[in-house]
Amino acid sequence: MIEQIISPVTHDLGQFEVRRALPSPGRTMVGPFIFVDQFGPAQLDVGTGMDVRPHPHINLATVTWLFEGAIDHRDSLGSFSTIRPGQVNLMTAGSGIVHSERSPADERNAGPKLYGMQTWLALPDGREEIDPAFEAVTNLPVVEDQCARAIVIMGELWGKRAATTTYADTIYAEIVLAPSGSLPIDANADERALMLVGGEASVDGEPLDLYELTVLTPGQAMTLASGRGARVMLLGGEAFSTRRYAWWNFVSSSRDRIEQAKEDWTEGRFPKVPGDEEEWIPIPERPNTVSAP
Structure with missing residues (x-):
């Protein structure tokens, strides 16, 4: 029923906390997801x-993906988007x-709220160096009854498919359960995990601990339920047969490619972000995100 439970590493950023579940020493990926951060809820x-x-x-x-608050996104393609709840921002890095x-x-004027998820998807073999792209999708399918409401963020779940681009088979959804609510968790994906981000819930009677990433046994249909109400993220998809490495903000099947990216950033070879060109984050000596050797 439950294959693995991953306790996140918490980073205190002063006014809010970020909890990193992937990559972890015991597991690098769940489906294409290679990085899973949860942040907030916080009132700045x-x-x-x-x-x-x-x-x-x-x-x-x-x-x-946000539950509360807003974030302005700018990138080197010239994209600008204000992310708000109900909108998914997918930024494809590809070649850089x-x-x-x-x-x-x-x-800022009102005191920002921050509560949401930041995840990364590894790109599949043969598509790691595709052209960069950006999309913001708001017309996401909703599955609901009187006691459960699920938004399909990526992939196909409960018979509905999101318009969000996928490069490998991917499932991603936000589930909100009212008291006594329940929802079936399909068995179709190679790998699946749940993260309780608010309230109280269980899967097939096994309680979920807040902010822990609970990896489910493949091939088993299960039921997510809550007695008092909950918010839960479901994520997963296609299992990768080729290893991915992560170092700082870089992910690749090639360690050499990551070394090249480190050099390119240090030497200023990456493009600038229009409208946000004055500042940048330097290469860290010891990044918080590193996959196991």
């Missing part, structure tokens, strides 16, 4: 905000992209 001080300066990515796609994420001015 008036006049402050989140400021993630421009930084690079290669060979992956980032997926940003640079982006920044900052709290909008109106959020």
